[in-house]
Amino acid sequence: MALSFRRGPLFADPFAVDQREVATRLHLEFQTDPKNLETLQLCSNALSVLEKLHSHEFNLAVVSNRSKNHGDLIAHCGLRDYVRYVVGHEHVSKGKPDPEGIHLALAHFNVVPSQAVIVGDTVADVIAGKNASIHTVAVE
Numbered sequence: 761m762a763l764s765f766r767r768g769p770l771f772a773d774p775f776a777v778d779q780r781e782v783a784t785r786l787h788l789e790f791q792t793d794p795k796n797l798e799t800l801q802l803c804s805n806a807l808s809v810l811e812k813l814h815s816h817e818f819n820l821a822v823v824s825n826r827s828k829n830h831g832d833l834i835a836h837c838g839l840r841d842y843v844r845y846v847v848g849h850e851h852v853s854k855g856k857p858d859p860e861g862i863h864l865a866l867a868h869f870n871v872v873p874s875q876a877v878i879v880g881d882t883v884a885d886v887i888a889g890k891n892a893s894i895h896t897v898a899v900e
Contacts, residue, residue, distance in 0.1 A: 798836075801837075803900065810842040813842070820843050820845075821845040822834065822843050823846075823888070830846045845865055847864045848861075851864060856888035861888070873894045877894065877895050877896070877897060878892070880896065881899050
C-alpha cells in the first residue's frame with residue numbers, strides 16, 4: 761500500500777496531517793486484516809532450517825511488529841510445531857527496531873543475548889538484533 765502526498769480523498773491538506781502517524785495507522789490496519797495473511801510466505805528452505813533447529817531442542821520465538829492474528833500467521837506459515845513463544849506489537853510499547861520484544865523473548869526462555877541468534881528478513885529486524893546486542897543474521 762503506497763501513500764500519496766498529493767491532495768486527494770485521504771488528506772484534505774497533505775501538510776495538515778503527520779504523515780508518519782497516518783503511515784503507522786495504515787500499516788497496522790494492513791497487518792490486522794486476516795485476508796492479508798495470504799501475501800506472506802516463508803523464505804526458501806526456512807522449514808528445513810526450523811526442523812533442524814527444533815530437532816536440536818532450540819527454543820524458537822517470533823518477535824513481530826504485526827498486531828494480532830499471531831495464531832493465524834503461525835498456522836499459515838506452517839510454524840505451529842516449531843514456535844514456542846510469540847511477541848507481538850500489542851505486547852510492547854515500542855516495535856522493532858526497538859529491542860523490547862526481543863528482550864521479552866529472551867526473558868521468557870531465561871537466556872542472555874550471547875546465547876541467542878536473531879534471524880530477520882527486514883532492516884528493522886537486523887537493527888533490533890543489533891540494538892539487543894545479539895548475533896544477527898539477515899535473510900532474503
